[in-house]
Every structure is written in structure tokens, then in C-alpha cells.
Amino acid sequence: MTMSDLVQQALDFGFSHAGLLDPATLRVRPEVRQMCAADLCRSYGRNWTCPPASSSLAENARIVERYRSGLIVQTTAQLEDPYDYETMMSAGKQQTRRHAAFREVLRPQYPHLIALGNGACTICATCTYPDAPCRLPHLAIESMESFGLVVTEVCVGNSLGYYYGENTITYTGCYLLELK
Template identity: 45%
Template sequence: MKKEIKTLMKHAEDFGFTHSGELNLDSLVFMPEVRQMCNSDLCKSYNKNWMCPPAIGTLENAALRVKNYNFGMIVQTTALMEDEFDYDTIHNTEIKHKNNFMKLVDNLKSKYSDILPMSAGTCSICNECSYPDEPCRFPNKAIGSMESYGLWVSKVCELSNIPYYYGKNTLTFTSCYLLNLHNIDILDKIT
């Protein structure tokens, strides 16, 4: 891994993530199977948010969109639960991950003209999404999850040589950022 990219990963960990790594762009395969899981509404967000299916758009559009980017970074927040019913840790870890994710989004946006963040979980910028009655209140800030775009997150991690599971009683939230680095000197950008 290039020194500059290592520095970018270190930058991510400075924002509080427990792990980060370069995303293998070839792992960005948008799968109908993931869409079917969204359709089954296990997370109760299907057809309830502008950044979830069906409003977020087709798998084909997602595939076209990621072609604009030449670099990806995965970030993760891992916590150790007392047991599988440790809802406090689950809740607190999700909040910590989302907060750190949004802070890094703002930081990267201040340095890169075009980034595509994909979070863990549905867009929760507003307490209640305006979907479907009104347009999205913050179209430039709204963020879809990796799953909502149709990505199988554990596969993306596996193909990027980044663990998805860190052992018994661990919990990990995974998100990613796509950037277009062109010939930008990353070190100049992040220091």
C-alpha cells in the first residue's frame, strides 16, 4: 500500500474508527439478492426513506455512479458486547460509528470536490424522513447505506481483505467512502 494511502487510513482512525482499509473497487457488485433483503423490510426502512429502496434508485444506476470514483476506503467501529443482548453497547456503538462517519464526511468534503459516502443504516439526518410526501430536505447531505445501494457488506470486506467479524461477542459497524483522487497528492490534502 502506498505511503499516502496509509496516511489516509491513519486519518480515518484519528476520527475514532477502530479499523480502516482500502476498499477493492472490484468488490462493488450491486446484487439483486441484497435488494430482495431490503424488500423484505427486515430493518423497517423499505419505502420509508429517500435513501433506501426503492427511492434510492436502481442497481444499474448505483453501478454507473461508482464508476466516477477511483479510490475507496472502508471504516469500521468494533465493540465488545457482554452478550448478544447487550443492547446498550449495540446502541452506543451505532451512534458512535454514525457520528464519527458524519464528521469524516464533512472533513473529506472540505478537501475533495466529490465523494460518495455509504453508511451503515438508513439516512437518519432528520428525525423523520420527508419521504414520500415532500422532497428530501438535505439532498446534498443525505447518505444511503452500503446495503441500500445493493452491496453485500461482508463480501465487500472479504474481497478487500478486511475482516467483517472480529470474534465472539464482537459487534462491528462498517461503512465506506468513495473518492476521486485523480492526481491529487493525498498527503497535501489531509495534513
């Protein structure tokens, strides 16, 4: 399967948009970690996939350098109005589920893949952090932000949109696929 076929496969799987990701475009940025520390999403210090428990930016930069291909996937939803919180939540959950499910589709072909999603890992109803080790480390998914990535920058750097019109919301995830 070619990388272009992979984009089509992601679209067929149900993502609203998909595009190839060149890992060479990725920059891990300390500013994103500072935003995490502001704890607007109420996940900082509460989840194994979020700072300060998640891997260091230096480590993440080294991880990125080892990969030569990747994929970006998005779910876009139309909101009834800018305050349509219900649709926002539902689209976010849909992207989380789809992104995790597609990882399992990709895994046989890309056994070294790394999935980066939207928001803190929500596989367990309550994360064990910090009292006990992660229950399912092979399934836990770190967010792009926790990894140190600016989502809009990743999209722009790979010629994929991130805004699809008035009263829409888009959630983005990605996969690092092939090692160099």
C-alpha cells in the same frame, strides 16, 4: 496525503478499523435489494435513501465504475453478552455520527466523494418520504446495503475483517473518493 495516510487518519479520527477500498471490487447485487424489501429494518418505503426511492442498481453500478479509490471505516464494540442490545444500538449510532463527521473532513480533498453508511439516513427525526422532497439531500447518507452492496463481501474483497471476536459487533461504512 497518500492513501495509506488516509487509513491512519481514519483510525486517528476514532474508527476501530479502516482499510483502502478498490471500487473495482464492488458488485451491486439484486439479492440485497430483495432483503431490503423484506423490511426487517423497518425502513423500506420509509426513507429517501432506501428502496424503492433510492437510485437503481444499474445507476449505482455506473457510479462505481467512475471511481478509482475509496476507504472503508468500521466501529467495533465489545458486548457484555450476545443480548447487549444497548451497546449494539449505541455503537451503531456512534458509527453513523463518526462516518458523517469524517465525510466533512474528507470533502475538501475529495469533492466528488460518495459516502455509504450503515442503516437508513437518520439525519431528520422523521424522514419526509414520500410526502415532500428530502430536506437535506447534500447531507443524507444512503446505506451500503441500499446501494446494493454486501458488506462482508466488500470487506473480504479489500482484505479487511468484519468479525473481530466473540461478543463483538462491527458497523461498516465506506467512501468512494477519487474519480478516474
